[in-house]
Amino acid sequence: MIDAARRCCHALGMKSLGNDRMKTIRWAGAGLLALASAAASASPQRLLQAPVMSATHLAFVSGGDIWVAPKAGGKAVRITTGIGIEQAPSFSPDGQTIAFTGEYDGNTDVFTVPVAGGVPRRMTFHPAVDAAVGWSPDGAKLIFRSNRDSASRYTRLWQVNASGGAATALPLPMAAAGMMAPDGKSIAYNPLEPGFSFNHTRYTAWGNYRGGLTGAVWITQLDGLKTRKVPQDGGADFSPVWLGGQVYFLSGRKGPVSVYRFDPASGQTTLVWQNRGPDIRSLSTDGKALVFDRLGTIFTLVPGEEPKAISIDLDGDMPDVRPRVANVGSEVRAAAISPTGLRVAVEAHGEIMTLPVKEGITRTITATAGTMERTPVWSPDGQSIAYFSDEGGLYALHVASQQGAGKAVKKYALAAEPAYYFNPKWSPDGKRIAMQDNRLNTWILELATGKLTAAGPPDEFGGFATSSSGMAWSPDSAWFVYARTSGNHFPVLMLHEVATGKTTQITDAMAMASEPAFDRDGKYLYFLASNNAGGTIYPLDMSSDVYQPTRSVWAIALNAGTPSPLAPELGDEKAPPPPPAPEKADAKKPAKPAAAPATPAIKIDLAGLTLDQIARRMVALPLPAADYRNLEAGKGGVLWLLKANEALDIDADEAPGASLIRWTLEGKKSETLFDKAQGFTLSADGNKLLVRTTGANASWLVADATKPIKPSDPDVKLKTEGLMARIDPAAEWAQMYREIWRVQRAYFYDPNFHGYDVNGAEKALSAWLPGIQSRGDLNYLFHEALTGFSIGHLRGGGGAIPAAKRVPGGLLGADYTSKDGRWCLARIHDGGTWTPDIKAPLARPGLDVKVGDCITAINGAEVRGDEDIQRHLEGTADSAVILTIARAGQPAREVTVVPIASEARLRNLTWIEDNRRRVDQLSGGKLGYVYLPNTGGGGFTSFNRYYFAQTDRQGMVIDDRFNGGGQAADYMIEVMNRRLISWWQPRYGRIDRTPSAAVLGPKVMLINEGSASGGDMLPWMFRDFKLGPLVGKRTWGGLVGIGGIPPLMDGGQLTSPSVGFFSPQGEWAVENIGVPPDVEVDQDPDKVMAGGDPQLEKAVALALDALAKNPPPQPKRPPFPLYGPDGPIRR
Structure with a gap:
């Protein structure tokens, strides 16, 4: 079985919450419960976001589209319906046009549309993300945010004429959002985006944020750039707007995000309205009043008064909500090969299905929309499939017939607490299934009784530690071996005897042992071991990157009478086997059919031995040490394993993957079967391989285990393209909502969740589920739910959000200036020297293109200085284009270059x-x-x-x-x-x-x-x-540390901070500070x-x-030593 889930962590991260903040979290939870009651009374409660208003209308985002409603509320009309996301609306000063961010033409750009609706007009054309921010006070220009010329992870504010044309940057080195003053002479803005954010495709859920990226508000004069900084007081300050000559903004400095005001004349900051519920997410103004959103409800606020909720009705077809049948072939995340390799069971979009390798039908085993099923595995007889299901709220093991949905399903409860399970492995006799969980345990489930037994002690380290790897059943199912991390972080092998329940450590911790595999003949246990990987035991530490560990393949003789696999051959004739004893015939009874050969009992006598005695049974097989990974064993000393490939081409677009090697004990020969694998499994009969390939277009291959694999062979590639499943969005969204809470309960590093009432919040926020009308709305609800944990690295996004087909716009790696009606080169970026994989289109030797040269045409089309040059480069990334270059005093000439997709x-x-x-x-x-x-x-x-x-x-x-x-x-x-x-x-x-x-x-x-x-x-x-x-x-x-979280049903991503950082002095440090x-x-x-x-x-x-x-030390060499006949004279 090949599964994308892992038990390790990948990234960094903690400070304890003070009592005042603990109260804030519980108090906010009480506010949620009150809001939930109100939401339940109005069915359904929509999630309306990013509202703006004009003199007559409101505009806002819902379901990834822009809607318009009367300013006082009432029926809303959807004015955008493009594939992809439309967001960030803003009214022109006259209220007749709405600017917004859209993806209509395969890129994220700024568009405008009449307030009454119509055909959106594209205003920006750069391949970078251009996001609408607002308008100049006179309505002549649109303001937007872009990182198009940024040197690192920040954006600037740009402007483009409302009539169209080329964009120019505002004279601010960094700016994320803001609003010009009514006179247009200054701007109030955030230089950097706060450390929490949301859009429909990604979000960072960080409530009570107090780190460095709290989002200061600056007021800068655009002429002269004199800057005034609004004093901060701990919390995040963001969304500044001008109203009545003062700057209003949102801030979390005193509890939940509330509305504040800064008076430039007096320099005073004043609380305008204290919020006592969920955080406010955005703030805007029409010049007379404020408008904001809080947990999907829009409010207007006249300073000095209380906010007024606006009731809005949404009518529409809401296509994302409709149940449908969809292709899920691209969503296969785990696969298992049947015992003889005729079929493959897969997990796709939360369903378990099986499909034939060649001829046959595809079967849906589960057909349970709204229930998540994961990680299938075949029974040894090929008649059943086991998988993990959350049908009952907690993940349990289900065993179903391979004949498909509608058959009886046996269900086995596992842990009484939220947990996730991986690597199910059925015993050869079909009586037990072994598995591992995220709590570092290895379990054995007895199917006849449902008894769940620990195979032995759990891993000693989790988090970022190198995880244990591998487990195996003996051919007679009497023995089970698994790897566990020991006190020095090294994995060791543990041998469990099923009959007695005793578990014995069989390798010492002087080497890292992993990937055990029993010989199918029952003579040897093979495994991988490394004696030079000690420096890599904690991959979080960068010092682990210095080492290049290798592993060797070892074998343990399971019985004292078993010779070494490397014992020399004597060359003698082998004695024939003794003939079977004749059976006395009985004429009165019919002849018995031939019985299937019984699996011989495996004689293992390791349990009573010391580690030194076991070590004397071990031998390294004659394979050169390398970076080996997976290991499987067949009959007669045949092994399959992965060997990591070296990244020889630094310009390659994909990881090098690994080579799949077959090695035979007889003859001591190895053969590479495939060179671009990321994982494989061997069928139970040892005759077929299921291989997962590398690359962006990774596929699944099923092939003969003895021959080189040719991916071009149509009989080899598993045909997942036609997998179909019934999608019920509402049921799936409810399941994924439950999943995000279950993930935090299972993985979050603090069992008290920073004081967050997760049970109360989960119940309260579920009231908004019926109003969800798109997958982006669900991400919004996730963001609101997870904010209460008050921690960094808690983020997510993605999922089944309709996406526009991308158009790869081209870039030339240059800055431009408009001169005499032409676009001329102000700077050519070359990236410096000694970066062999960098591509700088205009810096290529032999082009003779210089600063000051002008581009007068692209592919023969004239380029004017009053139009956006990027319009001529749409769809040209990685394709040759012809530039017409003009240089003063010289005739125009043509050069051929290849634009790049990104200049970042x-x-x-x-x-x-x-x-x-x-x-x-x-x-x-x-x-x-x-x-x-x-x-x-x-x-x-x-x-x-x-x-x-x-x-x-x-x-x-x-x-x-x-x-x-x-x-x-x-x-x-x-x-x-x-x-x-x-x-x-x-x-x-x-x-x-x-x-x-x-x-x-x-x-x-x-x-x-x-x-x-x-x-x-x-x-x-x-x-x-x-x-x-x-x-x-x-x-x-x-x-904090994150990683190893199973994906959501539709492929959405989620993190859970599972490792916390504290100092040697015993203090939570850095996190949220x-x-x-x-x-x-x-x-x-x-x-x-x-x-x-x-x-x-x-x-x-x-x-x-x-x-x-304090200059650095310099050498002070003493006089050279001098020796005489009697010894040293000077030393």
């Missing part, structure tokens, strides 16, 4: 190189510069690339800004913390040192609000190790737009000051 990495690399050169220039060559995009693979590579290339510098500036996190970067700290040990005097050349790969002078680290997760922990460690000062802004404040800088520096718009980087400049100044006071 190219612009980021250019920014990094600019920063490196700036640090070098400002410091006179004394300081180096290292940027860390994350603390995962990219950050590991970037650190090694830039740090060691600059160890000749006297000090270093480490840039952690916008670090996206990943791992705990202990490796970086260890390298930066290296101290001088010794000097070395060679005969020729300069004096060297140990460690040589070190920077011994001062170090300064840059941080900001976007330094997140592992990007939080890195500066925390930097300070803890006293490596130098931190400069910039307080970090994001998210330091962030790491504050030693020297706080804002990126003031006037300084940044003038070409500066205040944070970087301050870091350089501090490093140079420290360098002057």
